[in-house]
Every structure is written in structure tokens, then in C-alpha cells.
Amino acid sequence: MxxxxxxxxxxxxxxxxxxxxxxxxxxxxxxxxxxxxxxxxxxxxxxxxxxxxxxxxxxxxxxxxxxxxxxxxxxxxxxxxxxxxxxxxxxxxxxxxxxxxxxxxxxxxxxxxxxxxxxxxxxxxxxxxxxxxxxxxxxxxxxxxxxxxxxxxxxxxxxxxxxxxxxxxxxxxxxxxxxxxxxxxxxxxxxxxxxxxxxxxxxxxxxxxxxxxxxxxxxxxxxxxxxxxxxxxxxxxxxxxxxxxxxxAEDINNDRLKSWETYYRALINLNLENKLTLPSIPRQVNHNAHIFYIKVPSKGIRSGLISYLQENGISTSFHYIPLHSSDMGEVHGVFNKEDIYTSIESERLLRLPMYYGLKQSDIFDIVSLIRDYFDKENSDEKSRRLLGKTEF
The missing domain is CATH 3.40.640.10 (Type I PLP-dependent aspartate aminotransferase-like (Major domain))
Structure with missing residues (x-):
């Protein structure tokens, strides 16, 4: 695991x-x-x-x-x-x-x-x-x-x-x-x-x-x-x-940034294929690679990917449930104007393993499993479309 x-x-x-x-x-x-x-x-x-x-x-x-x-x-x-x-x-x-x-x-x-x-x-x-x-x-x-x-x-x-x-x-x-x-x-x-x-x-x-x-x-x-x-x-x-x-601290930071960059490069093709969205780092920002996350098209796809990776020994997780949707958030807060992105983007986000000393080979294995999952999803979708067109 x-x-x-x-x-x-x-x-x-x-x-x-x-x-x-x-x-x-x-x-x-x-x-x-x-x-x-x-x-x-x-x-x-x-x-x-x-x-x-x-x-x-x-x-x-x-x-x-x-x-x-x-x-x-x-x-x-x-x-x-x-x-x-x-x-x-x-x-x-x-x-x-x-x-x-x-x-x-x-x-x-x-x-x-x-x-x-x-x-x-x-x-x-x-x-x-x-x-x-x-x-x-x-x-x-x-x-x-x-x-x-x-x-x-x-x-x-x-x-x-x-x-x-x-x-x-x-x-x-x-x-x-x-x-x-x-x-x-x-x-x-x-x-x-x-x-x-x-x-x-x-x-x-x-x-x-x-x-x-x-x-x-x-x-x-x-x-x-x-x-x-x-x-x-x-x-x-x-x-x-x-x-x-x-x-x-600098050594730790550099190690994590190396892992973050490896993830990013290895996943860029899936991003270009619109299978997932990669994190965005503004030009004026130097981050510390605390989290590497991807965003997938839907909450259902996220649940499926979490299960698939878990079955293959990879621990992943979604992150925060927006506070305004919680019992206490409804009592003690109010959402100003419209919730356009908070809820929908939180439902797409999936965190991948990230820690000091994470092996590059492990990252490639994780990325390979993610690609396998999307290939399987694409194949299943094609099958569903074919079944929908079949006349009995």
C-alpha cells in the first residue's frame, strides 16, 4: 500500500x-x-x-x-x-x-x-x-x-x-x-x-x-x-x-517539489486529453508541494477512481466538504452571492499520495493506474453507446 x-x-x-x-x-x-x-x-x-x-x-x-x-x-x-x-x-x-x-x-x-x-x-x-x-x-x-x-x-x-x-x-x-x-x-x-x-x-x-x-x-x-x-x-x-x-527544510522542500513535478509531467497527456485537470500555479507564486491533486470530470468518476486505486494498493482521498453545506456552516454562516465553483470543484478534486521520500517509481505506477482507469472508462463508454444503438 x-x-x-x-x-x-x-x-x-x-x-x-x-x-x-x-x-x-x-x-x-x-x-x-x-x-x-x-x-x-x-x-x-x-x-x-x-x-x-x-x-x-x-x-x-x-x-x-x-x-x-x-x-x-x-x-x-x-x-x-x-x-x-x-x-x-x-x-x-x-x-x-x-x-x-x-x-x-x-x-x-x-x-x-x-x-x-x-x-x-x-x-x-x-x-x-x-x-x-x-x-x-x-x-x-x-x-x-x-x-x-x-x-x-x-x-x-x-x-x-x-x-x-x-x-x-x-x-x-x-x-x-x-x-x-x-x-x-x-x-x-x-x-x-x-x-x-x-x-x-x-x-x-x-x-x-x-x-x-x-x-x-x-x-x-x-x-x-x-x-x-x-x-x-x-x-x-x-x-x-x-x-x-x-x-x-530546503532539502525537504526540494524533494517534495521533485515529486510534484514528476506527477505533473507524467499526467500532462491526460490533462490534454481532457480526462482530468492538473493544478494551476500562478506565475508570482512559489509553492511547497504540500498536496498534489487532480480534478476529474465528475463526483462519480472520482468515486470510481478512488476505489480502483484502493484495489491496487494506492491510498487517495477527496478533501474538504464545503463549510457552508455543513450543519454548523448553515447556522453560523452565509454564502455571499452565488456558489458557482466551491461545491462543484470540491466534488471533482482527488488528492494523490505525496510525502517526503516518495519514490519516483511509485509515482509512475500511480499514474499508470490512473491512465488504465480512464482507458477502461473510455472502453466502457464506447460499449454503452454501441449497446444503445443495437436493435433487437
Whole structure:
């Protein structure tokens, strides 16, 4: 069986965890937390990076930093993971869903302005598959209407838009270090703060609403409860697992990009034959090969292809069910204007195996099976047509 993803292990994680154990500091904000934070800040060139227990919690921190409350509106794509919406709904926000672009599966930047109202507080830019949204347009709208932009960059560590790392363009950026991501520690995340006015409060929110960081820096003689917050601090052992992966981030990125390009080249003929659609990468974007997906003509063909590949030892999957079609999405959100692409494109999308160390021979085997499936479909269709013309 070739899995959909395989959690990365460099071979040095246990050594770093042993080093963390020897320090006797397990709860977080130890030397490995500091090293990961410094790597993020220096590599991505952001003002502040805070490690969190998950990307979900990074998004929840963003909602707290914005003082989201009942009646506030958040502009967001419906094609995203539940945490993107849930983090803001928890604080009373109403989600205003905007249709996606079919080429990138990202928020359609040309539809955002018509969704803005006097109640709008923020725009959530979700960079699907590590491919950037059109950030120049989004930031221009945010400046025009005095809105905050939060980048849901769960997929996007090491991806760029116009040579700037994703997660560093909006006011806040949220990353995931879940085991399915390019770089991981099992469960984890990070909040990047690109607007300095949020830094001090973010540290307080992450540390249960206390000013403990100020105390450890000698800025106050004791620490106490000063704001809302929760326990969002990544453990030191998780940081120790993550750190060796960050150290070889470029190698990991290059390996995944090689696999992505192999898929693309091997499938291009099926794309030209209109059997499937390949991902589209805008010219100003450098992606990180987080996901390789194809889009097939219909949901039925997708189901058949998933079953066929599964029978042959290949694990594949569709992705998000649009939030606006869920029970909670109907209660806490509204789709602005018409859903032209979100639902239909999500029903066509199929994710193929993608992970560090994926063998080129495995990719060719997968592509060969996909071609076999479409050849079989074409043959069956011809047979059905012939039967339809037969007179008895």
C-alpha cells in the first residue's frame, strides 16, 4: 500500500528529544522552543513567531487578538478545514463565505469587496495546497476598509508570494505542524505576528491570560491574570521533534517539489486529453508541494477512481466538504452571492499520495493506474453507446 501521506522522520528527532529531556524542561519555552522560534523569525523574516499546540489554536489566538464578538463578520472561503471558521464562530462571529477560484481553489479575490459590510472585521486568506492567494489585492482591500488579514497558512510553510514567505504578508499568519504537513511534530502549530501592536498581547493570550513572560524577562516582580487566554504553548518535547526538520527544510522542500513535478509531467497527456485537470500555479507564486491533486470530470468518476486505486494498493482521498453545506456552516454562516465553483470543484478534486521520500517509481505506477482507469472508462463508454444503438 502506498499511503496518502507518510509522517516525516529525519532520524534525528530522538536525539533532540533526548537532549530536551536532559535539560529537565518539558512544558515549553525551553531551548528547543527558542530555536524553532528563532528559525521561523530569521528564515521567514517575521516580527514574532510563537509556537502553539496546533494551527487551530493559532487561529483561536488570532480571534482573541481581534476581540471578535457577537455580530462581527469574517470573510472566508467555504472550501477549507473546519478550524478556519470554528476559531471565529467560538467568539460569536458570523462567517461570510466567498466563492473560490477554480484554478487555485483559493478565495476569489475579485469577490471579496462585495462581501464587505460595516460589520466585517477580518479576511481569512487560506493558501490551499501551499499555493498563495492573490495577496496584493487582499491587502489593498484590507487597507481600504481598515480590516485585518489573517493568513491560514496551515499548508504553506516555505511557500512564497512574489518572493515573500506566506504567513508573513497579512497582519497574522497561522501554521500547522500536524503529522500530515511538510514539517511536523505530531500535533503543533505557530502564530506569526507581523503587526507589532499584537505581540505583547499574543504572548499573554498564549500563556493562559497571564503576564508570565513579562515576569521571566524581569519586567514585573510577579505575574498574574491580566487578560483572556488559554494554554496554547507547545511542549518542549514537541519542539525538539520539530527542530531537526526545520534544519533541513530546503532539502525537504526540494524533494517534495521533485515529486510534484514528476506527477505533473507524467499526467500532462491526460490533462490534454481532457480526462482530468492538473493544478494551476500562478506565475508570482512559489509553492511547497504540500498536496498534489487532480480534478476529474465528475463526483462519480472520482468515486470510481478512488476505489480502483484502493484495489491496487494506492491510498487517495477527496478533501474538504464545503463549510457552508455543513450543519454548523448553515447556522453560523452565509454564502455571499452565488456558489458557482466551491461545491462543484470540491466534488471533482482527488488528492494523490505525496510525502517526503516518495519514490519516483511509485509515482509512475500511480499514474499508470490512473491512465488504465480512464482507458477502461473510455472502453466502457464506447460499449454503452454501441449497446444503445443495437436493435433487437
Amino acid at each position: 502506498i499511503p496518502l501521506y507518510k509522517p516525516l522522520v529525519t532520524g534525528r528527532e530522538s536525539l533532540y528529544i533526548d537532549d530536551a529531556i536532559k535539560t529537565g524542561k518539558f512544558s515549553g519555552d525551553g531551548i528547543f522552543t527558542q530555536r524553532c522560534r528563532e528559525w521561523l523569525e530569521s528564515t521567514l523574516e517575521c516580527k514574532k513567531a510563537l509556537l502553539t499546540t496546533s494551527c487551530t489554536h493559532a487561529l483561536e489566538m488570532a480571534a482573541m487578538l481581534l476581540d471578535i464578538s457577537n455580530g462581527d463578520e469574517i470573510i472566508v472561503p467555504s472550501f477549507t478545514f473546519v478550524s478556519t471558521g470554528n476559531a471565529f464562530v467560538l467568539h460569536g462571529a458570523k462567517l461570510v463565505f466567498v466563492d473560490i477560484r477554480p484554478d487555485t481553489m483559493n478565495l476569489n479575490e475579485m469577490l471579496i469587496e462585495q462581501a464587505i459590510s460595516e460589520k466585517t472585521k477580518a479576511i481569512i486568506a487560506v493558501h490551499y495546497a501551499g499555493v498563495s492567494c492573490e495577496m496584493d489585492v487582499i491587502m489593498k482591500l484590507a487597507n481600504k476598509y481598515n480590516l485585518i488579514v489573517i493568513e491560514d497558512a496551515a499548508h504553506a510553510l516555505m511557500s512564497k508570494y512574489k518572493n515573500q514567505y506566506l504567513g508573513t504578508i497579512g497582519h497574522l499568519g497561522c501554521f500547522s505542524f500536524h503529522e500530515s504537513k511538510n514539517y511536523h511534530c505530531g500535533e503543533g502549530g505557530a502564530l506569526l505576528i507581523n503587526d507589532e501592536r499584537f505581540i505583547e498581547r499574543a504572548e499573554i493570550i498564549r500563556d493562559k491570560g497571564t503576564n508570565r513572560k513579562n515576569y521571566f524577562r524581569g519586567e514585573v516582580d510577579k505575574y498574574t491574570w491580566v487578560d483572556i487566554g488559554s494554554s496554547y504553548l507547545m511542549s518542549e518535547l514537541n519542539a525538539a521533534f520539530l527542530y531537526p526538520q526545520l534544519l533541513i
